[in-house]
Amino acid sequence: MKNKAFLPLIELIIMIGIFAAAAAVCLSVFIKADKVSQNAEDLDRAVESAENAAEIIKYTCGDLEAAAELLSGRTRSGSVIICFDADWNPTDAEGAVFRIDAINYEGEYLGKTDVLVYSGDSLIYELTVGWQKEARDGN
Amino acid sequence: MKIRIKKAETESVAPLFLFALFAISAVFVLLCGAKIYKSMLARDEVSHERRTVSQYIATRLRQSDKNGAFYIGNFDSLEPAADGEVLFYLENIDGEEYLTRIYCHDGYLCELFSTADGGFSKGDGEKVIPVSSLSFKNENGLIVADIGFADGSHGTLDIAPRSGKGFGQ
Numbered sequence: 001m002k003n004k005a006f007l008p009l010i011e012l013i014i015m016i017g018i019f020a021a022a023a024a025v026c027l028s029v030f031i032k033a034d035k036v037s038q039n040a041e042d043l044d045r046a047v048e049s050a051e052n053a054a055e056i057i058k059y060t061c062g063d064l065e066a067a068a069e070l071l072s073g074r075t076r077s078g079s080v081i082i083c084f085d086a087d088w089n090p091t092d093a094e095g096a097v098f099r100i101d102a103i104n105y106e107g108e109y110l111g112k113t114d115v116l117v118y119s120g121d122s123l124i125y126e127l128t129v130g131w132q133k134e135a136r137d138g139n
Numbered sequence: 140m141k142i143r144i145k146k147a148e149t150e151s152v153a154p155l156f157l158f159a160l161f162a163i164s165a166v167f168v169l170l171c172g173a174k175i176y177k178s179m180l181a182r183d184e185v186s187h188e189r190r191t192v193s194q195y196i197a198t199r200l201r202q203s204d205k206n207g208a209f210y211i212g213n214f215d216s217l218e219p220a221a222d223g224e225v226l227f228y229l230e231n232i233d234g235e236e237y238l239t240r241i242y243c244h245d246g247y248l249c250e251l252f253s254t255a256d257g258g259f260s261k262g263d264g265e266k267v268i269p270v271s272s273l274s275f276k277n278e279n280g281l282i283v284a285d286i287g288f289a290d291g292s293h294g295t296l297d298i299a300p301r302s303g304k305g306f307g308q
Contacts, residue, residue, distance in 0.1 A: 009153055009154055009157070012154050012157045012158065012161075015161070016160065016161050016164075019165070023165075023168045027168060030171060030172050030175045031175070033176075033179060034175050034179060037178075037182050038182070040183070040186065041183075041185075041186050044189065047190075048190070052295065052296065055281075055297045055298055055299045056281070056297050059297075070281075
């Protein structure tokens, strides 16, 4: 009789245990989904910023000093560095969460710049912009 | 007898307590999931709007990038200016001049295609996507669009016309 009285209690405990396991799995999936959504947003902003940087570099025909001024960045040995905070506002290197490195490659007729976007130390997006030097110089 | 009744009461409280704990946990998990899903949707919607507005303006410019075809001004003025709230695209179709205006009106990015001498108002444009503000600047040939998005954030779009330095000239 005593054992039978404890049976519903044990059933309930087992049921709660199974629910707890399922809830833990669900919560971890929700958190992962939130992280994926955050990464997608960061990638969107990275693409937007990289395209803006590429347009300005093409406009200045690889003049890094002029490009750095327009992009609120700084130059360093053949590249332009622009730092952003968590909300993608230009900031100093100290508070930087994201960073764009625009690295110049000089050719005879074709100028080329690789625009690389970093989140911390990991590369999240890159694109290459080129311009015809001969025609521009001819103008 | 009294001891038996008390013991019975105690034995019935424990399952009730566990059931209440189960119910609270279930509601907590549901609320967490709903909150995370809501924030994900909001974030994705904002990203979609930012991407669409920027790409729409950039694509319209690049589709029609001809020397002197685009200029910036104000809706009623039609005269080129260094900055303004409207991006104009002038084209000649069968000998007649047509204007495409891209501007912000009533919380939307709007596009109006009309004859160059047509007396249209801002409300006649086609609503494309929600934005809160839109302005353009011509910085020595570089077009800078300052966009206020529907969620209150701001962004800029820089475009270097491929047609050369003769923008609006």
